[in-house]
Amino acid sequence: MTENSAFQPAPDSELPKTYAPADVEGPLYERWVERGYFEADAKSDKPPYTVVIPPPNVTGSLHLGHAFEHTLIDALTRRKRMQGYETLWQPGMDHAGIATQNVVERELAKESKSRHDLGREAFVERVWQWKGESGGQISGQMKRLGDGVAWSRERFTMDEGLSQAVQTIFKRLYDDELIYRAERIINWCPRCLTAISDIEVEYQDDDGELVSIRYGEGDDALVVATTRAETMLGDTAVAVHPDDERYRHLVGTEIELPLTGRRIPIVADEHVDPEFGTGAVKVTPAHDPNDFEIGQRHGLPNIAVMDEHAIITAHGPFQGLDRLEARSAIVAALRAEGRIVAEKRPYTHSVGHCSRCKTTIEPRLSMQWWVKVGPLAKAAGDAVRDGRVAIHPQEMEKRYFDWVDNLHDWCISRQLWWGHRIPVWYGPNGEVVCVGPDEQPPSGEGWTQDNDVLDTWFSSGLWPFSTLGWPEQTESLAKFYPNSVLVTGYDILFFWVARMMMFGLYAMDGTPPFHTIALHGMVRDQFGKKMSKSFGNAVNPLDWMDTYGSDALRFTLARGANPGTDVPIGEDWVQASRNFANKIWNATRFALMNGATVEGELPPAERLSATNRWILSRLGEIVEEVDGLYEDYQFAKLSEALYHFAWDEVFDWYVELTKTTFQEGGQEAEDTKRVLGEVLDVTLKLLHPVVPFVTETLWTTLTGKESLVVADWPADSGFRDEAAEREIETLQQVITEVRRFRSDQGLQPGQKVPARLALDGTALAPHEAAIRQLLRLQPEGEGFHATATLPVSGATVSLDLSGTIDVDAERKRLTKDLGAAEKEKAQAEAKLRNEAFLAKAPDQVVDKIRGRLTKAEADIERIGRQLENLPAA
């Protein structure tokens, strides 16, 4: 091939010019599933790697947060699968008791029906029907995302096996006296009509009114303050601090409770803060958790004044009013009696709301089932404390400890219909029998099963082992428990993670459910704002996948995934990721057109050009780096590293440099085909866990092999060549420098310029052809030669710019560069004159400064000469 002959690219490959994700994603995913790549074999000899899906709510659809979480889990499991692990990514869904029941009740409401119109059995049937309809939606979304889950093992928290698990552990805990029934103050939602646990209550500051009410008459009168005046109907005492001199004489006496005609005692209790308000507190044991405690200590009666709808039941003028109506009516009545001595309005205080429907919680005395968490939580805390389970990022450990170490007993009964019904029967005389899954309920007249169901987190707490067949001692359980890592959001650290820890340790004889807890943040919009439907910034991941492809969405999410921190994401960024996918696509097309191959051994390093040795050296480094980052769950960093390696180094530099080589042909071109194939092979593998579709399409085309999903994860070759790396770095500097010069001179990128290259005896000599091609340089011509650059190796590139050069512009630029170089020199010199610095700084740093000085001096000399050479304007 002669120098002047046009470069003839290889015939077009079968790949289209632009990557069209929609054409390949669906079929690829189906093929993966058909071939069973994602299934996990319990009989395998390979080491296990297990991750469970945080089960999404059946009635929902996946939002960006799920897409994010799934991307991370999928990336982890895909890499482990490639590394030769027997990998299980366990799919399934959660029945999500209260949430689902609410959804279906809302559906019924559209038909003007309530669940009571249907009755329990028909209602539950209706929920199952709903589950059947919407469950498929989630599976569909997961397939679109490319989730490599073991579909044949899909589970549902209400399916038969998992229900067995629930009953089994309930029975065990009951027999171990870790589950009990007790009447206590619970968080009651008057809209959902059920008890909820402490963490299902969301507190927020609401404006209320603090009224101070005078109880009693004359010298013995006391003033108490309340934001919930309606509860006074149920007051059974006034409490003061035992050391409070103001009230000491009243303790033990009785006082008149306004509006009721009742007299209530004054008791002394440590709980009262004498500094707060008047130092006297009304005590309503049936409607306030603290007051309940006081009542217990002093043997006070509990007088409930509201029903489950928070309607006043106490006889009298307020009966039948709802709690808010009653509040104002009672304040009005008290005012009429002259009992209101002060009002503070608005009075901002923290009020609990139902996390499901936002209704204000009403503390209510009621009989419920409880888990005694003491020993369970202790074990859950210890497993992290002694390092058997690592929480990542580690800052989250503190939150975890604060919670498990200060946990109150867990209220697990819910007055709902959708869920696991409590396996307890009550006899005609109040006998209680807890029945395990293999036992028959008691027969005979008058035995009835508890009406309540279990908190939904009770069953999801078993997920890491119930999905594997527990309580049966299955092969899967033996193989895949404990899970390798749990990937989930920090928002359910308490709800779910801590409960899995407690149950896992308890049920599996002290073996924690996973080795590592990797907590991710929440997806936010491009301005860092929380995504919510009501705010209008929520995004359906399907929309973006339709427009840009699943890989683009996945890469964007992975790229934002710094451990434990929230992830802002905007459409622009998905677009950028789509561009990246397209770039990979086209770079591979180029490689295919030029005969890149993965066949045969890599050429020996001694034979390879510096360019090839450089890229192979960098390839080894990137494998090492990316591997480390995967192990550390640093998805953002590994994505970033791959992005820059692929785009900047491989596509912008290496591929450009290979063009010259391919033109020239010969052994070097043959070797380059193999090296280019190698670089793409490894790069596609490294990218595959994050962007599975585009890499699979390209890799199978490049290699002719079956699938990347089951390909071997690349090992670091160990090949490093620092000299080649430095040489190419120098080459890059020279080229950049000349390009800048050309750009400053207003030369169009394609315009050929005559140039004289003085590269003999320098490291750049072998790269002359590449330099000429990349810089569009023609053989030397006559006239003025603008010396564009002097690389550190001492080579000179002179451009013949007679007639075209803008001398003023060039002088200006050179003068500016000279100033910068002189400043740099002065700084370096000052540093090297500083004795304290020389004495204390590490040698490496001092050497670096010396290097900077040398370079600055060379730059000054070079620029000076260039200035001298400039013709007069």
Add this chain to the structure above:
RNA sequence: GGGCGCGUAGCUCAGCGGUAGAGCGCUGCCCUUACAAGGCAGAUGUCGGCGGUUCGAAACCGUCCGCGCCCACCA
């Protein structure tokens, strides 16, 4: 009230003791035979304020200001 975290380029964020970085956005030139979803070149920051430690601080310590989140039985 307790705990955790954050304030770095227009926006969103890396960096966490040795010459200020990325993506997007912005400016200029270019349809250079893989890619205009592209190429090349470029501009942009008293790294929240003030003190301190250090030869050297965006980074470590103190303090102040401004945000965010979690926990808590503030009548």
